[in-house]
Amino acid sequence: MQEFPITRAPASKPKPDPKTLVFGKTFTDHMFLMNYETGKGWHDGRIVPYGPIPMEPCAMVLHYAQEVFEGLKAYRSPDGGVQLFRPMENALRLKSSCERLCIPAIDPQTVVDAITQLVRLEADWVPSEPGTSLYIRPFVFATDPSLGVHASHTYLFAIICSPVGAYYAEGINPVRIYVEDEDVRAVKGGTGFTKCGGNYAASIRASERAEEQGYAQVLWLDGVHRKYIEEVGSMNVMFQVDGTVITPTLTGSVLPGITRKSCLELLKSWGVPCEERLITAQELFDAAEAGKLEEAWGTGTAAVISPIGEMGWEGRHVVVNGGEIGALTHKLYDTITGIQWGTIPDPYGWTVKVC
Numbered sequence: 001m002q003e004f005p006i007t008r009a010p011a012s013k014p015k016p017d018p019k020t021l022v023f024g025k026t027f028t029d030h031m032f033l034m035n036y037e038t039g040k041g042w043h044d045g046r047i048v049p050y051g052p053i054p055m056e057p058c059a060m061v062l063h064y065a066q067e068v069f070e071g072l073k074a075y076r077s078p079d080g081g082v083q084l085f086r087p088m089e090n091a092l093r094l095k096s097s098c099e100r101l102c103i104p105a106i107d108p109q110t111v112v113d114a115i116t117q118l119v120r121l122e123a124d125w126v127p128s129e130p131g132t133s134l135y136i137r138p139f140v141f142a143t144d145p146s147l148g149v150h151a152s153h154t155y156l157f158a159i160i161c162s163p164v165g166a167y168y169a170e171g172i173n174p175v176r177i178y179v180e181d182e183d184v185r186a187v188k189g190g191t192g193f194t195k196c197g198g199n200y201a202a203s204i205r206a207s208e209r210a211e212e213q214g215y216a217q218v219l220w221l222d223g224v225h226r227k228y229i230e231e232v233g234s235m236n237v238m239f240q241v242d243g244t245v246i247t248p249t250l251t252g253s254v255l256p257g258i259t260r261k262s263c264l265e266l267l268k269s270w271g272v273p274c275e276e277r278l279i280t281a282q283e284l285f286d287a288a289e290a291g292k293l294e295e296a297w298g299t300g301t302a303a304v305i306s307p308i309g310e311m312g313w314e315g316r317h318v319v320v321n322g323g324e325i326g327a328l329t330h331k332l333y334d335t336i337t338g339i340q341w342g343t344i345p346d347p348y349g350w351t352v353k354v355c
């Protein structure tokens, strides 16, 4: 494993109470940084005290959003160790996001090594209360001091870590979602399959409108035909219709989620029929009204599995599984979280021990 030089923080910050943690507000003592410069490549990987990053007001990322990121977690296992869940998948996705945004890709093994070394150094920050974890945020952005519209010649790759509380501290309650028919998140040919900040900027308005109407998330339709379901909020989405699990196929505007991939692999190993295909809102609501929509859930690193209890679209309103979490949804949640926190065996080799 590659080892990077460490400049230690003079003192460790006090650890927050895991019960009152708010997502993404508290950061650990250190961060990883690495620079890119044309001609020199990626260089000077290092771990330094967490702190502000000085930048020119004309830095390219601030104007043209040449930026990509990742999100994964470190989990405290019952033996007191710390483990990651499929980190190479995140490193490979970061590479694919970089390529789309004309950012020079970082060797995936270097990304995994940097994450591993940083988490090992910050191991005391991985909380041990049930459901808690250390959220890891790698990101890459353009730093050229120039307003010219072209690919930057300099970049910074950074990794920061934030302890997070249990997502379902109040128990798993199915959410109400709303089919967004005005805004779109992404289109084929655009950046929907990448994790880039710009996708999120474009999605905020719909989320705010959904929230104003009492919905927790937006169900996104495709940007061309405005009829095929793509994702729910910033999660992938799955439906069990008549015994078969259906999830939107990766058309280019759908983010290839690692939780999505893990769910499909589990479902296949359990012998549950799965289909990756196009599915229209019409088909979904018709199935629900015919009593054939058995379960529905979102998948993503933050919530792992988020059951959907109610859906609204063009004045139609359906309730899924009586508004309760379904048996298959529950089994997926228990299995993935069990593997992540090391409370059940991992026959798939998904977890990577850090310390």
Ligand SMILES: *Cc1c(COP(=O)(O)O)cnc(C)c1O
Pocket (backbone or CB within 6 Å): 071, 195, 231, 233, 234, 235, 236, 255, 256, 257, 258, 259, 260, 299, 300, 301, 302
């Ligand atoms: C990150 C993300 C997901 C979920 O991906 P995971 O790898 O499962 O965390 C789904 N949709 C969008 C838009 C995302 O940004």
